[in-house]
Amino acid sequence: MSVYDRIQIEARSDSEDRLISADEPLATLQARCGGKLPGAIAIPELRELVAKSRGYGLKLARPITAQDGVEVIRAWIEVSPLDGGCRIILRNWHATPLPPEPSDLTGRRKAEIDRALAELTARLDAGQNVLTVECEASDLMPVAKAMQAGIGRPWTDFVELGALSSQKPLHWRLLDGAEVIIKGSQRPWRASVLPQLGLEGETLGFELFLTSEVPMSGSDLVPEDQADQTVGPPKGDKARSALIGRELAPILRLPIARIIANAETIRTRRxxxxxxxxxxxxxxxxxxxxxxxxxxxxxxxxEVIEAEGFAPAADRIDLADLARRAAGILGVRAREKGITLQLPDVQEHLPAIGEFRRVLQVLLNLIGNAIRYTPENSTVSLQLTSCADRARIAVVDQGAGLSAEEASRVFNKFERLGRSGDGGSGLGLYISRRLARAMGGELTVESRLGHGTRFTLDLPKGG
Incomplete structure (x- = not known):
């Protein structure tokens, strides 16, 4: 730590807020921030205070904190208007090294950016077999539809891997960052494969992102007469409103993703x-x-579930297997809060009837909510039961619980129970119940204040 407790550091600026002279160590800080001497003030905190002092014609004094990518600097600063510019005095200068970044921070940043920019996203199981796929770009629609129809097959069956094609099967580390060729698309593509790890470090599944450096042009948007075929909503979705699904969603996704990526670049100081x-x-x-x-x-x-003619597919599914898959996808989020997910045993099975992707969507919503609202270092349990013709899975948390009045409103459209700041839309449970009912089932809640919450998904039992 560098300390200049008894040293008065002086500097001068001119009428254009340029630093024309500066004692050490302020001169070094100016250089580390990319500035020159003399030259425009490159330290944002100093530049802001100097501009205010000069503009108001007042002496300003306050503590200041700045950093140069190497150290964090704290000091007391006084800025006084003088001869069109300002006189700057700093005292009690303390410089401490920036703390080292976590070893996995670079990987997490890359994953965040890839997730934001992806034009095709797929969930994979531990064997890199496709579970779900979402896509909006028309030049990726053929491969997305093929993946949707081929759930359970390796994702590499649906793309060309160039020089790697002859080396199948491939470890995910060889595929992460690999250039892939998509039949029907003229754009270059890169695959990102992000593992989802269990409590013991085992691989539970993967996220697959396909990104391109070449932006989607207007001609790449899904044509209106093909909008009801967009992959994301599954094969059972017959209609889609023109407001969001057909017109706005594809147009909005990419610019918003670019904003996210640029903000992450700034946030991580790249x-x-x-x-x-x-x-x-x-x-x-x-x-x-x-x-x-x-x-x-x-x-x-x-819009999809409220459209006339919406009818999910009647797939034969295993609720126990889907519960384990959903928990694997959300395992990282649970571990970040120290939450233990109690899952059905690998030998346990519960046949049911319901569309594979839609049941997975409901379970992801229920488990995600439980992780979000249950305390740290607690447990979320996934419990299976059945009777003569029904198969049920319950997601049970140890959160604050709901009052009877709140429980009566929890499935309402846009209902957020007074919460603010958590980013929820208030649609997740509404959509989940509509999906459950569309599949011939039901979604219910049992809760008491201070005793946690149980959401139960009920579906027709499979043979």
């Missing part, structure tokens, strides 16, 4: 040193963008 408050602001922008994308997804889903 373009140079940045004060903490500005990095936090960029993080807020990225988070708001993620919430907006989630809202677009929810509105698109709502």
């Amino acid at each position: 373009v140079g040193p940045l004060p903490e408050e500005y990095a936090d602001y960029a993080g807020d922008i990225a988070a708001a963008g993620q919430h907006l994308l989630a809202l677009i997804d929810d509105l698109s889903d709502m």
Whole structure:
């Protein structure tokens, strides 16, 4: 730590807020922030205070915190108007090294950016077999539809891997970052494969992102007469409203994703040193963008399920297997809060009737909510039961619970029970119940204040 407790550091600026002279260590800080001496003030916090002092014609004094990518600097600063510019005095200068970044931070940043920019996203099981796929770009529609029809097959069966094609099967590390060729698309594509790890470090599944450096042009948007074939809503979706699903969603996704990626670049200081408050602001922008994308997804889903003729497919599914898959997808989020997911045993099975992707969507929503609202270092349980003709799975948390009045409103459209700041749209449970009922089932809630909450998905039992 560098300390200049008893040293008065002086500097001068001119009428254009250029730093014309500066004592050490302020001169070094100016250089580390990309400035020159003399030259425009490159330290944002100092530049702001100097501009205010000169503009108001007042002496200003306050503590200041800045950083140069190497150290965090704290000092007391006094700025006084003088001869068209300002006289600058700093005292109690303390410089401490920036803390080291976590070893996995670079990987997490890359995953966040890839997730935001992806034009095709797929969930894979531990064997890299396709579970779900979502896509909006028309030049990826053929491969997305093929994946949707081929759920359970390796994703590499649907793309060309160039020089890697002759080396199948491939470890996911060889595929992460690989260039892939998509039949029917003229754009170059890169695959990102993000593992989802269990409590013991085992691989539970993967997220697959296909991204391109070449942006989607207007001709790449899904034509209106093909909108009801868009992959994302599954094969059972017969109609889609023109407002969100057909027209706005494809147009909005890419620019919002670009905003998120740029904000993440700023937040992570990949373009140079940045004060903490500005990095936090960029993080807020990225988070708001993620919430907006989630809202677009929810509105698109709502339009689909409320459309006349909506009818999910009647697949034969295993609720126990789907519960384990959903928990694997959300395992990282649970571990970040120290939450234990109690899952059905690998030998346990519960046949049911319902569309594979839609049941997985409901379970992801229920488990995700339980993780979000249950305390840290607690447990979320997935419990299976059945009777003569019904198969049931319950998601039970140890959260604060709901009052009887709240429980009566929890499935209402846009209902958020007074919560603010968590980014939810208030549509997740509404959509989940509509889906359950469309599949011949039901979604119910049991809860008491202080005793956690149980959501139960009920479906027709399979043979």
